[in-house]
Amino acid sequence: MDAYELVTRNTAEIVTEDELRQLLNKPTKRVYTGYEPSGEIHLGHLVTINKLMDMKEAGFDVVVLIANLHAYLNRKGTFEQIKELAEYNKACIEACGLKGAEFVLGTDVQLTPKYQTEVLTLCQEITLNRATRSMDEVGRAMDNPMVSQMVYPVMQVVDIPTLNVDAAVGGIDQRKIHMLAREHLPSLGYKPPVCIHTPIVNGLDGQKMSSSKGNVVSVADSPEEIKKKMKKAFCPPETEGNPILQVFQYNIFPRMSEVVIRRPEKFGGNSEYQSYAELEAAYAAGKIHPMDLKAACGDSLTELLADAYAYVQSYKNKA
């Protein structure tokens, strides 16, 4: 797979493809994703973490912003609670296989006079309306937005030149903030970033993913818990909107070269798949039973998350 294919596979949108091609020709290039510290790193995070791994392989230097101040502005907890999670999340992200990335803690770079002055300058350029809309899919309790949640997207914009990155990776829910960045960074004298957006995958029940609803596998789930979650998961006969197939496409195949569907001999025996496309075609043709697909999904996830799970166990034993 060439670098362009690697960067663009499994994406929802690239802004713009031309700019990405030019960037790939540069000898050094930097990309980042920011994460608000949260309870556990889960399959939702893994979609962008996988994309960062792809980009590392494509020759990018990778930066991960642990956006503690953003989590605070977005009313996710007290400073203390968020601080505790920041360290833990960082170690979990590394244990998921993202090696050699540079981790930056938001408050370490966002409280300088230069950064704050740039934020205030952009505050003067961006309307409340645009700031609010950019938070539609990112902000918590946006029926009653706080001023902090208007500062949030402006800071996310300024993070880009502050971290000196050429590209930003995020779920497609970040697109309105990224469009603000592309529009407004030139007025501060900076180049707009290339934006790489991944799809937002469903939870295991086919609904919106939410760790509080328990419809997602996280790095803290034991092999038994993963099995249980798979048993309950929604796996319709069709491929469209099938959350289990999504896990294979966005989480498993990017990191594993083969998936085995296990079946007793009398039901046809094991079958192996080397690509997501092959697996999807076989499932669409009715050659794989949903129960067998779910079991294989659980086995693959257990293997994929083994290092992260081991880290979580050691962390929790220490605490």
Ligand SMILES: N[C@@H](Cc1ccc(O)cc1)C(=O)O
């Ligand atoms: N907005 C991101 C978090 C983030 C914060 C700051 C950034 O610079 C980048 C990303 C989210 O929804 O989780």
